[in-house]
Structure formats: C-alpha cells, structure tokens
Amino acid sequence: MHPPSSSSQTQVDKRTMDDEKRAAQPDQPFSHHIFENDPKSRIAIRMYFKILFMITVLITLTIWSVLSIYWGANWRFETGIHNMNGWIVDFDGGSVGATVTQAFMNNTGQKDQIDWYTVPASMFPNGESDVAEAIVNERAWAAVTIHAGASSNLSAAISARDGSSYNNQVASAYAVEARNENSYVFFVAPQIQAPLEQAVVAYPQIQAQQLGSQVNDLLTSAPNLVFAPVNYTVVNLxxxxxxVGTAIDFVGLIYMLILSFIAALGNFNARVLASGLERRLTLPRLILLRLVIPVVMYFWLSLAYALLSIYFHVPFNRRFGDAGFVIFWMLSWCAMMALGLAIEAMITILTLRFIPFFLVPWIITNVSVVFFPIEILPTIFRYGYAMPFYNVSRAVRTILFRTRDQVGLNFGVLIAWIAVSLVTIPLFQTYVRRKQVREWRRSMHQRADAHVEDPEASITTTQG
Structure with missing residues (x-):
C-alpha cells in the first residue's frame, strides 16, 4: 500500500480544521440547509423525522381504533331496526281491524323491520289519546290504531247504499319525529306507511268477495265504498x-366541545407557559385556581352560546315557558363543564403534545351515539346512555319539541361527569407537582455538585 500523498493529507487536515472552527463558533440561526453535514444539523434532522414517524404511527392507530367507532355506528345499522318496537291497537275488532293487523304482521320479524306486535285495546281506557300519550312517553316507537266501529260503520254505509257521509279514515298511525328525526325519515315513517298501503289495497279485494252481487249496485250508488273503503292518517305527534334545532342538538354539540377544548388550551397556556403560575403557586392554591377559573369561564361562554340561538329565534318556551331559555343556558353550562373539565384533567397528564389524542376519541365516542337511536346500534354502543352528547341532545329535544321529559336525569349525568373531573384534576395535579418537585430538586443537586467540582465557576457565578 502507498502512503497518502502530502496533498491529500493537507486536504484532510484542512477539513478537520474547518470542522473544528465551525464547532468552536456559536451556532448561527436561520443559516443552515436541510442536509447540511454538521453534527447539530444531523441530530436535529434525526429528531425531526423520529417525531414525525411517531406521530404518524399514533395517528394511524387512532384512525384504526377510534374512528372505527363512528364507522361502526353507521355500518349496517339497519340490522338493528328490529330492536325498535311498534304497537297495533285494534279498537275495531272487525274485518277492517283484522286486515290492517295482518298487514303489519306480514311486515315484521326481520332484522331490518320494526318489531310490530298487537296490544289489547283494553290497556287504553281513554282510547287513542292514551296511545298517543304512550308514544310521546317513548313506550314504543310507533303505534297504529284501528278506530272503534270502523267495520260496522262501513257495513252500515254499504247497507244504506250511501257513501256520501262515510269517512274512510279507519286507522291512525302515531310517531314522534323529534325523538330522532333521522330514524323517522329513514325507517319509522316508511315502515308505518308500507303496511298501511298494503291494507288499503288488500281490503277492497277482500270486501268484493264478501259482497258478491252487491258490488254492481254499489258501483252505481256509492263507488267510493268499493274502490276506497279504507284509508289512514299518519299523526306526527x-x-x-x-x-336550526339541528345546529343545537347535533352539530352544535361538536362545536361546544371544540370551544371547551380551546378554553382548556387557553387556560393551560396562560397558567403554564405565559404566567408561570403552574410552578409559582402552592399546590392547594393551584388546585383552587384550576377548579374555579374554568367553571367561571364556561359560565360566560355557555351564556354566549345560548344567546346565539336566541338571535336566530329558537323558541325555548314550548315546554317550560319563559324558564326554557334559563334551563337551556344551565344545560349548556353543565355540558361545557362536563366536556371541558375532562380535557382540563387529561391535559395535566398528557400535556400539550398528546392532548389531541384524547380529543379525538372524546369527540368520536360522543358523536357516535346521537345520530341514530342507541337501540338500533350494536350492543357496545349502550355506553352512549352515559355520554354528555346524548344527554344534552335528549334535554334539548324536550325543551324545543316537548318530547319525553327526562331533563332531571340528563342534568344528573352531566353533573356526574363534572364531579369525576373535579376529583381527577386535583389527583392528576398532585401527581404532576410531585414529579416537578423531584425534577427541581435533582437539578438543584446537580448544580450544587457542579459548583463543588469547579470552585472557580462557583466564584465566577457568585461574582456575576
């Protein structure tokens, strides 16, 4: 092997000297390239791509694990429609009632069909008004009633050959759209109307066989008794x-959570990054600050949120009169505290770096249980009965549309979430404070040890 030439050795020495000079010089900001070949740049680039890789992995896991919850709530939801119950109440007891009842019995039993079953008319002493009240109180999703005397009235009209005073509205269907407007549009209303239409078509054929030769006379004197002897009415209770109620009880809930998240971030930045109160206050004072300030913030923000709906003329007085707006305001306040204080608690542990990975499941698990009824979703979604979004949506529907009143229960669930956060915030803050104190003491010991090992540095620092 040949020894290196003097020129190549000189170049190596020169590069070494240049590297030593660059290392000795202070690092200049705003002056480096992406692929610059110096130690600090290489370390920075490696750290940058390492963090990006880890974030990509976490986001991917979030997509597969958390977003799948919402996808699952909308996937094959029709297979759970059989969990919705429907009543058939025959106040007639004649051929009309039997035909209508049979039409519904022919349209039940499948997973994608409402579970229709007959209910004795004796259960409703006040007649159809009791049935309507039961549907409003959510004892069933829908009910079909065959009016008392429907068959006898039709027979009397046929005997008199007079169809002028005959009312062919022999059945009524009752449902509550405001209970869940999506289910009403997609399957409740269609599955009410389809069997009723079948009964409307089937009964004239059945009647024609019973009438025999009388049909010809009726075609002349009262054709409506032959061609349209029965019909129905759908009553949307x-x-x-x-x-604009959609903005309040669905999309607005997402906005409410986002606003709570922004408030929690602002509180964190003000407390930790800007003012330094996180490390300045004693633990009891810090916990008091963290519990009181968000509650006061959400009190005002919830009022602003409620006033927005007033501006767009949302009628809050339908169910509770003038108190409706105050109830909605208090509901919004409790909702913001339930949603926001949970973020306040988790940001203590997760910090700013990882709190978005709590926000995503917090949104998804809430949203997944308010679009369709929980009854038709897979069993795992029964957790939704205890979620803030579900209970806020239920209470809003009561205030705006006079649906079943469970406002007290809805407030109770929200207050339970608030109570959990009021306990976890002090616990998490105590844990973090102990960790901060340990790190501070460790750093103080290291500084003290450094001063002992280097007395000149200690003297210089003291003089400075």
Missing amino acids: RPFDIQ
Whole structure:
C-alpha cells in the first residue's frame, strides 16, 4: 500500500480544521440547509423525522381504533331496526281491524323491520289519546290504531247504499319525529306507511268477495265504498319543525366541545407557559385556581352560546315557558363543564403534545351515539346512555319539541361527569407537582455538585 500523498493529507487536515472552527463558533440561526453535514444539523434532522414517524404511527392507530367507532355506528345499522318496537291497537275488532293487523304482521320479524306486535285495546281506557300519550312517553316507537266501529260503520254505509257521509279514515298511525328525526325519515315513517298501503289495497279485494252481487249496485250508488273503503292518517305527534334545532342538538354539540377544548388550551397556556403560575403557586392554591377559573369561564361562554340561538329565534318556551331559555343556558353550562373539565384533567397528564389524542376519541365516542337511536346500534354502543352528547341532545329535544321529559336525569349525568373531573384534576395535579418537585430538586443537586467540582465557576457565578 502507498502512503497518502502530502496533498491529500493537507486536504484532510484542512477539513478537520474547518470542522473544528465551525464547532468552536456559536451556532448561527436561520443559516443552515436541510442536509447540511454538521453534527447539530444531523441530530436535529434525526429528531425531526423520529417525531414525525411517531406521530404518524399514533395517528394511524387512532384512525384504526377510534374512528372505527363512528364507522361502526353507521355500518349496517339497519340490522338493528328490529330492536325498535311498534304497537297495533285494534279498537275495531272487525274485518277492517283484522286486515290492517295482518298487514303489519306480514311486515315484521326481520332484522331490518320494526318489531310490530298487537296490544289489547283494553290497556287504553281513554282510547287513542292514551296511545298517543304512550308514544310521546317513548313506550314504543310507533303505534297504529284501528278506530272503534270502523267495520260496522262501513257495513252500515254499504247497507244504506250511501257513501256520501262515510269517512274512510279507519286507522291512525302515531310517531314522534323529534325523538330522532333521522330514524323517522329513514325507517319509522316508511315502515308505518308500507303496511298501511298494503291494507288499503288488500281490503277492497277482500270486501268484493264478501259482497258478491252487491258490488254492481254499489258501483252505481256509492263507488267510493268499493274502490276506497279504507284509508289512514299518519299523526306526527312531535314534528322536528325547528330546522336550526339541528345546529343545537347535533352539530352544535361538536362545536361546544371544540370551544371547551380551546378554553382548556387557553387556560393551560396562560397558567403554564405565559404566567408561570403552574410552578409559582402552592399546590392547594393551584388546585383552587384550576377548579374555579374554568367553571367561571364556561359560565360566560355557555351564556354566549345560548344567546346565539336566541338571535336566530329558537323558541325555548314550548315546554317550560319563559324558564326554557334559563334551563337551556344551565344545560349548556353543565355540558361545557362536563366536556371541558375532562380535557382540563387529561391535559395535566398528557400535556400539550398528546392532548389531541384524547380529543379525538372524546369527540368520536360522543358523536357516535346521537345520530341514530342507541337501540338500533350494536350492543357496545349502550355506553352512549352515559355520554354528555346524548344527554344534552335528549334535554334539548324536550325543551324545543316537548318530547319525553327526562331533563332531571340528563342534568344528573352531566353533573356526574363534572364531579369525576373535579376529583381527577386535583389527583392528576398532585401527581404532576410531585414529579416537578423531584425534577427541581435533582437539578438543584446537580448544580450544587457542579459548583463543588469547579470552585472557580462557583466564584465566577457568585461574582456575576
């Protein structure tokens, strides 16, 4: 092997000297390239791509594990429709009632069909008004009643050959759209109307066989008794007739959570990064600050949120009169505290770096249980009865549309979430404070040890 030439050795020495000079010089900001070949740049680039890789992995896991919850709530939901019950109440007891009942019995039993079953008319002493009240109180999703005397009235009209005073509205169907407008549009209303239409078509054929030769006479004197002897009425007991209500009981819930998240982030930045109160206050004072300030913030923000709906003329007085707006305001306040204080608690442990990975499941698990009824979703979604979004949506529907009143229960669930956060925030803050104190003491010991090992540095520092 040949020894290196003097010129190549000189170049190596020169590069070494240049590297030593660059290392000795202070690092200049705003002056480096992405693929610059110096130690600090290489370390920075490696750290950058390492963090990006870890974030990508975490986001991927979030997509597969958390977003799948919402996808699952909308996947094959129709297979759970059989969990929705429907009543058939025959106040007639004649051929009309039997035909209508049979039409519904022919349209039940499948997973994608409402579970229709007959209920004795004796259960409703006040007649159809009791049935309507039961549907509003959510004892069933829908009910079909065959009016008392439907068959006898038709027979009397046929005997008199007079169809002028005959009313062919022999059945009524009752449902509550405002209970869940999506289910009403997609399957409740269609599965009410389809069997009723079948009964409307089938009964004239059945009647024609019974009448025999009388049909010809009726075609001349009262054709309506032959061609349209039965018909029905669909009664929407609580229509979803406030379109802006969608912004309040569904999309607005997401906005409410986002606003709570922004407030929690602002509180964190003000407390930890800007003012330094996180490390300045004693633990009891810090916990008091963390519990009181968000509650006061959400009190005002919830008022601003409620006033927004007033500006767009949302009628809050339908169910509770003038107190409706105050109830909605208090509901929004409790909702913001339930949603926001949970973020306040988790940001203590997760910090700013990882709190978004709590926000995503917090949104998804709430949203997944308010679009369709929980009854038709897979069993795992029964957790939704205890979620803030579900209970806020239920209470809003009561205030705006006079649906079943469980407002007290809805407030109770929200208050339970608030109570959990009021316990976890002090616990998490105590844990973090102990960790901060240990790190501070460790750093103080290291500084003290450094001063002992280097007395000149200690003297210089003291003089400075």
